[in-house]
C-alpha cells in the first residue's frame with residue numbers, strides 16, 4: 001500500500017503487492033478522517049481495490065484523500081500470508097479462506113514488523129550477549145511466520161512482542177548509552193513547536209509527534225520506534241542514525257530536500273512539494289475522526305514497541 005516510489009533497501013522486508021492479494025486494502029477498518037476519505041469496515045475490500053488486487057487510485061492517493069494508505073507498510077507480511085501460509089491461494093477465488101487469511105495477516109503483519117526491528121538491531125553492533133539474544137529472537141520470530149494458519153492465529157503475538165521489545169530496548173539503550181538524550185518515551189508532543197530542538201539520542205519510543213514542528217531539529221541516534229509522525233514537520237531535520245525509524249513513519253511526515261535521513265530509508269516523493277513550506281498540520285488540533293494513533297489501519301495488536309509499560313496495550317489491542 002505504501003506509495004513511496006524512491007527505492008531503498010529496508011532490511012529485505014519489503015512489500016511485494018504483486019504477490020499479495022490486496023490484504024492491506026481489505027483486512028483493516030478505516031475511519032473517515034484526514035487519513036482516509038471513507039469509512040470501511042474490517043474484512044471488506046476498499047471500494048478502490050480492483051479485481052487484480054491493485055489500487056485503482058494508486059497514483060493519486062494523497063489528493064484523493066487517502067494519505068493513510070501511502071504511510072502503511074506490511075513489511076512483506078502480505079505476500080508471506082498469500083504465498084507461504086496459504087500456498088498461493090487468495091480470498092476471492094477461495095472465499096471460504098477469507099476469515100482465516102485475514103486473521104493470519106493481522107498476526108503476520110506484527111511478526112514482520114518485529115523482524116524489521118530485530119534485523120536493524122543486529123546492524124547496530126550490540127555487545128555479544130545482546131547479539132546472541134537477537135539471533136535467538138530472530139530465529140524464533142521467523143519460525144512463527146512459518147506456522148500453519150491455525151497455529152499462526154493462535155499465537156500470542158502480544159506476549160511475543162513484549163518479550164522481544166525488552167531486547168530492543170536494551171539494544172537501544174546500549175547504542176545511545178554514550179550520550180543518552182532526553183527521555184520522551186510515549187510523550188504527548190502533538191502539535192508542539194520543537195524547531196531546532198536538540199533531541200540527539202533521545203528516547204522517543206512511541207511518542208506522539210502528530211503535527212509537531214521538528215524543523216531543523218537534531219534527531220541523530222534518536223530512538224523513534226513506534227513514534228507517530230503523521231504530519232510531523234521535518235524540514236531540515238537531521239535523522240542520521242535514528243533508530244528503528246521506518247519508511248511508513250517517514251511517509252506520514254513532512255520533510256524536505258534538506259532533511260537528513262538514515263541510509264536505509266528513502267526520501268518520500270511527496271516531500272518535494274510538501275516539505276519546504278509545510279501546510280497547517282492536519283492532525284495537530286486533533287480533529288474529530290482522527291485518533292492519536294492510526295488504529296484504523298493497524299491490524300490488532302498495533303505497534304507496541306514504543307509504548308511505555310503503563311500504556312502498553314493489553315492483548316486486546
Ligand code: SF4
Nearest residue numbers: 025046048049055069
Ligand atoms: S485507496 Fe488505499 S485501501 Fe483502497 S485500494 Fe487504494 S491503497 Fe488500498
